[in-house]
Amino acid sequence: MRDGGWPGWGADAGLVVLTFVPALLSQPYVDTSGPAWVSLMAYEALGVVVVLLRRRLPATAFVVGFGALLAALVGSAGEGAKLSPLVFLPPAVLLYNLGHHGVSWRRTVSAVLGVSMLSVAGLWLNRMTTDSGDFQGGLDVLAALAPMPLAWVMGFAARTRQELLAAAERRAADARRAQALEAAQATQRERTRIAGEMHDVVAHSLTLLVVHAETLRARGGELPDWARAQVDGLAAAGRQSSGELRDLLRMLRDPADAVPLQPVPDLGELDALLDSHRAAGGTAELTTDVAPASVPRPVQLAVYRVVQEALVNARRHAPGAPVQVTVRGKHGGELRCEIVNGRGVRQAAAGAGIGLGLVSMEERVGALDGELTAGPTGDGGFRVVATMPWERADA
Numbered sequence: 001m002r003d004g005g006w007p008g009w010g011a012d013a014g015l016v017v018l019t020f021v022p023a024l025l026s027q028p029y030v031d032t033s034g035p036a037w038v039s040l041m042a043y044e045a046l047g048v049v050v051v052l053l054r055r056r057l058p059a060t061a062f063v064v065g066f067g068a069l070l071a072a073l074v075g076s077a078g079e080g081a082k083l084s085p086l087v088f089l090p091p092a093v094l095l096y097n098l099g100h101h102g103v104s105w106r107r108t109v110s111a112v113l114g115v116s117m118l119s120v121a122g123l124w125l126n127r128m129t130t131d132s133g134d135f136q137g138g139l140d141v142l143a144a145l146a147p148m149p150l151a152w153v154m155g156f157a158a159r160t161r162q163e164l165l166a167a168a169e170r171r172a173a174d175a176r177r178a179q180a181l182e183a184a185q186a187t188q189r190e191r192t193r194i195a196g197e198m199h200d201v202v203a204h205s206l207t208l209l210v211v212h213a214e215t216l217r218a219r220g221g222e223l224p225d226w227a228r229a230q231v232d233g234l235a236a237a238g239r240q241s242s243g244e245l246r247d248l249l250r251m252l253r254d255p256a257d258a259v260p261l262q263p264v265p266d267l268g269e270l271d272a273l274l275d276s277h278r279a280a281g282g283t284a285e286l287t288t289d290v291a292p293a294s295v296p297r298p299v300q301l302a303v304y305r306v307v308q309e310a311l312v313n314a315r316r317h318a319p320g321a322p323v324q325v326t327v328r329g330k331h332g333g334e335l336r337c338e339i340v341n342g343r344g345v346r347q348a349a350a351g352a353g354i355g356l357g358l359v360s361m362e363e364r365v366g367a368l369d370g371e372l373t374a375g376p377t378g379d380g381g382f383r384v385v386a387t388m389p390w391e392r393a394d395a
Contacts, residue, residue, distance in 0.1 A: 012051070020089075031081050043069065043072035058098045059098060077129065080130070099151070265304040274325065282311070305360075310339035321342045324338075334388065343379060
């Protein structure tokens with residue numbers, strides 16, 4: 001706990017009670033004279049202050065506390081009074097504190113030497129101020145002081161244990177940071193390797209596809225009208241895919257360089273996306289009551305990607321099937337995107353797709369706290385529905 005807070009003051013109050021009250025309770029069984037009570041109360045008043053300051057000034061608190069004890073013992077003995085043996089509890093607490101919070105060996109040794117000199121001076125004063133053997137310090141005082149070094153040993157052992165625990169925690173934290181750094185470096189190496197593989201395999205093939213499409217466009221006069229439209233759509237799709245692939249490769253190589261070079265697709269480009277689907281031989285219609293400018297950018301990108309993947313799946317699994325795209329919603333509520341395709345008019349290619357399209361759509365929508373459902377319709381078609389909250393996307 002932090003010093004100065006309520007838990008710290010509560011612990012100090014409990015320590016004061018346990019340290020000073022026993023002497024008050026036992027004093028009536030030792031000596032009830034006025035000088036005894038005066039010496040005890042003065043000693044304990046000063047002792048309370050010293051104990052409360054023990055953490056800030058461990059060496060000084062020990063010397064002052066021990067000096068106050070000697071003054072009380074010598075003063076009461078000079079008046080023919082005795083103090084309870086429990087008055088030795090505060091010095092034991094202060095000596096434990098010195099071992100636990102002592103900042104340097106030099107101060108610790110200086111405090112011990114100072115207390116030793118005070119003890120010699122106190123013994124001399126005691127001999128000078130009283131002639132009675134009953135009030136001269138002897139074996140009883142020595143018996144009370146003998147266990148004192150054990151208090152310092154216990155405090156020093158507690159401090160050593162705390163330092164060992166703190167060192168172990170620091171080593172564990174350093175190990176966790178090193179492990180996290182190694183994992184991050186391994187992840188970055190893997191991202192770089194994947195980016196290189198994608199560049200070598202996908203980018204090369206995509207670039208070659210665009211080159212062939214542009215070559216066919218250059219000789220468009222020799223092609224029928226339907227072929228020219230197909231080639232135009234192929235070239236446009238290839239150029240867009242090339243740009244998006246370059247952005248993806250840049251992000252894989254360096255996540256900090258994630259600003260796309262190409263404009264991020266949005267709802268305003270859905271018409272062009274459906275045009276490319278029609279150019280590939282499909283039929284598609286778009287119905288929407290949403291103004292693109294009012295929709296948060298993350299939602300626009302998610303809707304575009306969901307529609308894009310759904311159109312690709314329709315071309316793969318239901319060639320020639322009509323597709324209906326519906327985007328509806330209102331600010332402050334939910335945006336709902338539904339893509340429904342009918343039964344294909346041609347046979348689908350065997351083994352088309354690898355089954356990751358729906359997984360990708362679900363992850364993209366889920367990242368915006370949305371929900372995606374997909375499944376076959378009763379007439380042999382397929383429906384994909386994505387709903388996303390407006391507010392979560394704004395955040």
